[in-house]
Amino acid sequence: MIEPIATHNLDRYGNAELPWSRPHGILADEKTAAQDLTYFIATVRPDGRSHSAGVGAVWVDDALYFVSGPDTLKSRNLAHNPACSVAVRLPGLDLVLEGDAHRVTDPSTLERVAAVYRTSGWPASVEGDAFTAAYNAPSAGPPPWHLYRLTLHTAVGVAGAEPHGASRWDFAH
Template identity: 60%
Template sequence: MTDPEPVETTNLDRYGNAPLPWSRALERLGSDLVHVSTTTFLATAGKDGRPHSAGIGSLWLDGDLFFTSGPHTRKSRNLAVNPACAVSFGLEGLDLVLEGSAARVTTARTLEKVAESYREGGWPVAVADDALTAPYSAPSAGPPPWYVYRLSFDTAVGVATAAPHGAMRWRFAH
């Protein structure tokens, strides 16, 4: 996929700041999410509707957001029954939330591309069957193997934490 382009933009800023361009968010995603240490949280809800938020290792690759989770974690169990979710980032100069749905990735070619990008970022991961494995991961990921998910987002909200300031909502077509 190529980087998505918004079909609708709304300036949420109440202080007279100019609209933030989507290109600013894309630039931060592309540069900040090559580092496994970038702060990222996934919010899900299970079949009972209870919310859950947990840290994840995310990756921006070819216009898509990927993340990992162990099959027995609450976040993976929630996604199995309700793929709707939101992913929040503390990027350099921009807090960003992507809202949409996540689907598990099982194709060998995509898994290998994701694994290669994670390795370039410092995580020594390998593809094993239809998931990833490595000597270690974040404690919240559970034990290996780890599933890979792709987020298809339809809404993004960004709040600039550095000049030029502002707040925006971008909507995307599927």
């Protein structure tokens, strides 16, 4: 398990800090990939304005991966500035992951992540250094689609279920 180098309790009601193992356990659970979770990425345009969009994401081998069409605004923004955040509502916990996202072209990683996407119901296959499938989100554009890996710097979790709390986890990068 990827381990934080520091944990900060953000709770203002007296709850204990949340352990990183809580969101990590949900993300790493094979059943999570098959759940209908919506991930939103926030990127930065070259002029400094923000941009947010939904992405299909999966947690594989201790990292968050997501797909984006090469001509989408989010992909163009990441090419200019890899800094981004990804937000998701997990069961009982809202989570924001912050870091840098970079395109993945390694064949073995592409194959491993495509296999996870297939178990989640999206029939992704590797073609060259990208993904292809019979379909994708309408906003993704036509294939091929690029795979990105988020290098995690910080995560913030707010628990909406017991045990309640709010924490920030810092990671080495």
